[in-house]
Amino acid sequence: MAEILRSVAQLIHTTYAPVALGLLSHLVLNNGEWDHKSHILSSAWATAFAVVATIDYLANPLGQSISGAVAVAGHFFAVYFASLVSSILIYRAFFHRLRKFPGPFSLRLSKWFSLTYVIPDRQYYKVTEGLHKKYASDIIRTGPRELNIIRTDAIPLIHGPTSKCTKGQWYAGSYHIEGASLQTTRSKQDHKERRKVWERAFNARSLRDYEPRVNRHTHLLISKLLEHAHEPSIRISNWVNFFSFDLMGDIGYSRSFHMLEKGEEDKWITLVHKSMGAMTFLNHLPYVMSTATRLGAAKDILDFMAFTSETLRERKKRTPKENDVFGWLLNPADEDIPLQLNADSRLMIVAGSDTTSATLTWIFYELCMDQTLQAKLRSIVDTLAPGKPFLDAEDVANCPYLEGVVLEGLRLHPAVPSGVQRETPPEGLNLPDGTYIPGNVLIWMPMHTIHRDPRNFSSPLTFAPERWMDDAEKENFDKKSPSSGQPYTADKRAFMPFGTGPYNCVGQKLATMEMRTVIANLVRTFEMRFADEEDGSSVLKDTVDCFTLNVGKLDVKLTPRR
Numbered sequence: 001m002a003e004i005l006r007s008v009a010q011l012i013h014t015t016y017a018p019v020a021l022g023l024l025s026h027l028v029l030n031n032g033e034w035d036h037k038s039h040i041l042s043s044a045w046a047t048a049f050a051v052v053a054t055i056d057y058l059a060n061p062l063g064q065s066i067s068g069a070v071a072v073a074g075h076f077f078a079v080y081f082a083s084l085v086s087s088i089l090i091y092r093a094f095f096h097r098l099r100k101f102p103g104p105f106s107l108r109l110s111k112w113f114s115l116t117y118v119i120p121d122r123q124y125y126k127v128t129e130g131l132h133k134k135y136a137s138d139i140i141r142t143g144p145r146e147l148n149i150i151r152t153d154a155i156p157l158i159h160g161p162t163s164k165c166t167k168g169q170w171y172a173g174s175y176h177i178e179g180a181s182l183q184t185t186r187s188k189q190d191h192k193e194r195r196k197v198w199e200r201a202f203n204a205r206s207l208r209d210y211e212p213r214v215n216r217h218t219h220l221l222i223s224k225l226l227e228h229a230h231e232p233s234i235r236i237s238n239w240v241n242f243f244s245f246d247l248m249g250d251i252g253y254s255r256s257f258h259m260l261e262k263g264e265e266d267k268w269i270t271l272v273h274k275s276m277g278a279m280t281f282l283n284h285l286p287y288v289m290s291t292a293t294r295l296g297a298a299k300d301i302l303d304f305m306a307f308t309s310e311t312l313r314e315r316k317k318r319t320p321k322e323n324d325v326f327g328w329l330l331n332p333a334d335e336d337i338p339l340q341l342n343a344d345s346r347l348m349i350v351a352g353s354d355t356t357s358a359t360l361t362w363i364f365y366e367l368c369m370d371q372t373l374q375a376k377l378r379s380i381v382d383t384l385a386p387g388k389p390f391l392d393a394e395d396v397a398n399c400p401y402l403e404g405v406v407l408e409g410l411r412l413h414p415a416v417p418s419g420v421q422r423e424t425p426p427e428g429l430n431l432p433d434g435t436y437i438p439g440n441v442l443i444w445m446p447m448h449t450i451h452r453d454p455r456n457f458s459s460p461l462t463f464a465p466e467r468w469m470d471d472a473e474k475e476n477f478d479k480k481s482p483s484s485g486q487p488y489t490a491d492k493r494a495f496m497p498f499g500t501g502p503y504n505c506v507g508q509k510l511a512t513m514e515m516r517t518v519i520a521n522l523v524r525t526f527e528m529r530f531a532d533e534e535d536g537s538s539v540l541k542d543t544v545d546c547f548t549l550n551v552g553k554l555d556v557k558l559t560p561r562r
C-alpha cells in the first residue's frame with residue numbers, strides 16, 4: 001500500500017500526469033452535456049484536490065507539511081487546468097466540427113465573449129443581423145457549438161412537425177428548482193402529453209369563455225386613458241403592460257393585479273421585469289444561471305419563482321366562477337401542486353403578458369410614426385359596429401386591414417427576436433442545398449432578421465398591413481381607402497413570431513384577439529401622436545432582448561375623438 005502511495009505521489013510531482021489528466025477530462029467533457037452540471041464538476045474537482053494533497057502528505061509523512069501538500073496539489077491543478085483549457089481552446093478554434101462556418105473568432109472559443117456583443121445595447125438580435133451581413137453568410141457560428149441560421153428553407157427541418165431536432169440545453173436552466181414547464185421540457189413525449197391539456201385551455205370554446213374578460217380589461221384600459229387624456233404625455237408602454245398583466249392574471253388565475261385601476265406597476269411585476277432583465281446575460285451562459293440559483297445568488301430570479309408558485313397556491317385554494325387556464329391544468333384531486341405546475345405558472349406569467357404588451361407598444365410606435373396609416377386604420381375601424389360605444393373582441397375579429405396591422409407589428413418587432421434554441425440530432429442534418437449541419441449543434445433562427453430579409457418580404461422595413469391581404473380583400477379595401485399601389489409581398493413560411501411546429505405558441509389566438517381589440521378601440525377613441533418630448537427613440541434604443549422583449553418607454557399624446 002505504502003509502495004502504491006509513493007508511486008502515485010511521484011506521478012503527482014511530474015508534469016505529464018496533470019497534462020494527461022487535463023486532456024482526458026477534455027475528452028470526457030466533449031462527449032456529454034455539462035452545462036447544468038457545474039455543481040458536479042466543481043465538487044469533483046474540489047474532491048480531487050483534497051485527494052491529491054492527502055496522497056502527497058501521506059506518502060511523505062515526515063518530510064511534508066500540510067501546507068506543503070496543499071501547495072503541491074495547487075501546482076498539480078494549475079498544470080491540469082492549463083492543459084484542459086488549452087486543449088479546449090485549440091480544439092474549438094481549429095479542429096471543431098463547426099470550423100468551416102464563418103463567425104467571430106472569439107465566439108468560437110467561448111460563449112463568454114458574447115457578453116462583449118450583448119453589453120453595449122443589450123439588443124443581441126441586431127448584433128447577429130450585423131454578423132450575417134459582415135460574413136455574407138446565412139449560417140454563422142456564434143458559439144463553440146452554436147450556429148445562427150437565417151435560411152427559410154431550413155425552418156421545417158429545424159422547427160417543423162417532423163423535425164428531428166430537440167430543445168437545447170438553454171431550456172434546462174431551472175429544472176433543479178421547479179422542474180420543467182410545458183415550454184422548457186426537452187422530452188417530446190412529456191411535451192406532447194402536457195400540450196394536450198394546454199390546448200384545451202386555449203381552444204375555441206375556452207377562448208369564447210375568455211372573450212368577456214378581454215372586453216372588460218380593454219374597456220377599463222380605454223376608460224383609464226380617457227381619464228388621463230388631458231395630460232400632455234401618457235406613457236402608453238406602461239398602460240398596455242398593466243393591461244396585459246391584469247388580463248393574464250384574470251384568464252390564468254381568475255385574479256387581477258389591479259394595475260389598471262391603480263395606474264401603477266405591482267411590486268411583483270417589477271420583480272418579473274427585473275429578473276427578466278438578468279436573462280439578457282444569463283441566456284448566453286445558462287450554466288451561470290443554474291450555478292447562481294444553486295448558490296442562492298440570483299435572488300431576483302428566486303423571488304420571482306417564489307411569487308409565481310405562490311400565485312398558483314393561492315389560486316388552488318379558490319374555485320372561481322369563470323373558467324381559467326389553471327382550472328384546466330390543476331387537478332382538484334391533487335392535495336399538493338405538482339412541481340412542474342409551478343414552472344407552468346412562471347411560463348404563464350412571462351409568456352402571457354410582456355410579449356403582448358411589447359408588440360402593442362411597437363404597433364403604437366409605428367402608428368405614431370405614420371399618421372396616414374393611423375388615419376387609414378381609423379377609417380376602416382370606424383366602419384365596424386358603428387352604433388356601439390365600445391368594440392368587443394368579436395366585432396374586430398374579421399377586419400383584414402386591422403389583422404395586417406397586428407401581423408406587421410409581429411413581423412417587424414417579434415417579441416422573441418433572437419428566436420428559440422434547438423439542437424440537431426446526433427446524426428446531424430442536411431439542409432436542402434446540401435449543407436451538412438453536424439449533430440448535437442445548438443441552433444438559433446433569429447426571427448428579427450428572418451422577418452426583415454428582403455428575400456422573404458419585399459420592402460421589408462416598410463410597415464405595410466396590405467401585404468397580408470389577399471387579392472379579394474385588397475380590391476374591397478381599395479374601394480374604401482386606396483392602398484399605396486405598391487405590391488408588398490410576404491413569404492408566409494418565413495413568418496414565425498409565435499414559433500412554428502409542435503412547440504409553437506399555444507396562446508397565439510388569445511394574443512391576437514387582445515391586440516386587435518385594444519388597437520381598434522384605441523384608434524377609434526383617440527388620435528394618437530408622440531408626446532412633445534418624444535420622438536420614439538427610447539423604444540428603439542432602450543428595448544432589451546431578454547429572450548422576450550423588455551420594451552423601452554413610449555410616451556404619447558392622446559386626443560379623444562368624441
Ligand code: HEM
Nearest residue numbers: 182183351352355356415416420498499503505506507511
Ligand atoms: C404577441 C404575443 C406572443 C408572442 C410573440 C409569443 C411567442 C411565443 C413563442 C415564440 C413561443 C415558442 C417558445 C419556444 O419554443 O421556446 C411561445 C410559446 C408559448 N406561449 Fe406564447 N407568445 C405570445 C403570447 C402568448 C400568450 C398571450 C400566452 C398565454 C396566455 C402564451 C403562452 C405560451 C405558451 C404556454 C408557450 C409554450 C408552448 C409550448 O411549448 O408548447 N403566449 N410563445
